[in-house]
Amino acid sequence: MPFGNTHNQLKLKFTSIQEYPDLSKHNNHMAKVLTPELYERLRTKMTASGFTLDDVIQTGVDNPGHPFIMTVGCVAGDEETYIVFKDLLDPVIQDRHGGYKPTDKHKTDLNAANLKGGDDLDPNYVLSSRVRTGRSIRGYCLPPHCSRGERRAVEKLSVEALGSLTGDLKGKYYALKNMTDAEQQQLIDDHFLFDKPVSPLLLASGMARDWPDARGIWHNDNKTFLVWVNEEDHLRVISMQKGGNMREVFTRFCTGLTKIESLFKDRGHAFMWNEHLGYILTCPSNLGTGLRAGVHVKLPNLSKHAKFGEVLKRLRLQKRGTGGVDTAAVGGVFDISNADRLGFSEVQLVQMVVDGIKLLIEMEKKLEKGQCIEDMIPAQK
């Protein structure tokens, strides 16, 4: 190997059993998959940048489980992680992404014109619409593993690329480390600011190192298109606006993303992507499209209905509180978004959200009138 990884070599003096983590109290995808035999097979390996098996799994060892969600419990440190450690990550991906096989191909479709409808979700119920994804820049290690030099290079490249956007995408970059109090307050009020991660899921994998160095937020003047630099992924790209015009949100999303991608390519840096896993991101749960499209929607009656969970499941949607993952709903307002990431295209996933939300609102209206919704319950998509 080109890079010394002395401590991994040192660990090899201990037997596999001596080093194998105690996963007896664990409930995450990594723990379900990582047998002692698999550990033994992969423990001597490392990626070209020196990411090892123990690096991949540390977050899952340190975080046995989550009360509400089945966590992934492993992360990638670079693009090659998904190849070098495929014996672990393929089954994790399969388990997480509905049986996705190592031989499956993932389809990317960022042509917003292929979306049907989506411009008329009832704004009396749908308070806001949002689409986000992540992108990784080829040639750099990922947030669990990158050095300050790499992170700063990612920031520099991103600021250059974003700084050349024009029209309704014209905007400004706010570096976390020299934000004024006024700027910070404004970004909080706009719900744009991201803070140093506090979740042990992220901290245990090393993503918060050197905070806030080279982290920042870029947004357009209209405040409808926003990019996070160097948080959980190199880039998180977000399109959002009040109301129910998901079509417009998605159109801006696709246009903006495509422009950004070509600006990066002009500078000699493509996004990490391959035809099996789609877009490569830090967390295996975000592979494929990395896309979460959702709305904040008022469903006080439906959310109390006994079949709410089942309806969401069949629509391939998930609920979160309005603070995002790990939060509770407030005032009957839920964050409803696509559950899938991999194995469906962007257009397909946003279509599920658009169609699903339309149906959920009709159900809510029925329940408001005291009518039942049994015959509206959909088949499994």
Place this chain on the structure above:
Amino acid sequence: MPFGNTHNNFKLNYTVDQEFPDLSKHNNHMAKALTKDIYAKLRDKQTPSGYTLDDVIQTGVDNPGHPFIMTVGCVAGDEESYDVFKDLLDPVISDRHGGYKPTDKHKTDLNFENLKGGDDLDPNYVLSSRVRTGRSIKGFTLPPHNSRGERRAIEKLSVEALTSLDGEFKGKYYPLKSMTDAEQEQLIADHFLFDKPVSPLLTCAGMARDWPDGRGIWHNDNKTFLVWVNEEDHLRVISMQKGGNMREVFRRFCVGLQKIEEIFKKHNHGFMWNEHLGYILTCPSNLGTGLRGGVHVKLAKLSTHPKFEEILKRLRLQKRGTGGVDTASVGGVFDISNADRLGSSEVEQVQLVVDGVKLMVEMEKKLEKGEAIDSMIPAQK
């Protein structure tokens, strides 16, 4: 990640300026000492186990400062860290330990008979007495860096050594991961239990990895001698009891420590020690004796006297709240202990505590009677 030396040569593709941390908002010993020149000189080095400069300083980069105390901001990953990175650690040590020079020699004295007095601190004021230190076991890397295999080997060795103790030291080991609820309740009630570190000073250095694997608490049946295994150091050894008989506490401390050391030596794993730095521990602040000898003492009046801080400083003592470091005092009860660790012996440090607390109790009594204490204020020790 700091835990595997997986990336150091890769980082050398970036310049010093690109990799040098932004310490502009930092106030810790590492930030004061680390210049770009030192960074340039040390960045390509590593210890035999693969610990690098970035590993040493990560905690100080991630934690710019502390509101009450000047933190160290760097840790050792193994015994050799103090050699390989001496260009950084020597100035840190000098700054932290009152000007201690790279050529100075440290004296170890664990002969409790050399202590004068100390058996008669007034129990109306001194509620409890305690002496703690740490020990590192030669041949293993330290908590920021060690693997599960190493940590378990340390635990195994420690449990063998401790369970062979008898007489007043006969006791039992409670591994954190298989403790019953009842055992846990009891250990909490006895103030013995240590929990997974929450302080970012520790978590950023990687000391909480794989928690609670390989961690545990041993204590004697009398509950006066206690050993923590694999918390911030390989071993933390604590002697404690209610009341003011510090002499007895120190006797038990010295006798117990020496018994434990003999057993480890028989297994060819002595404690890390050298004549310059004394006992080698994870944090440079604990080098030398690693000893904190202290009491919980009622100083309701003295603590509000304007000269309280000055008196403590001159007596070479420090105050903490009764929850330990980073806590506030409750009901006028303070934790008073020696401020020094390196450059004076165990006996000398405990003598300072014994003499200093005796004086402060006398001052407290005077203040209770409404008398002045100005004539009692000591010279700088």
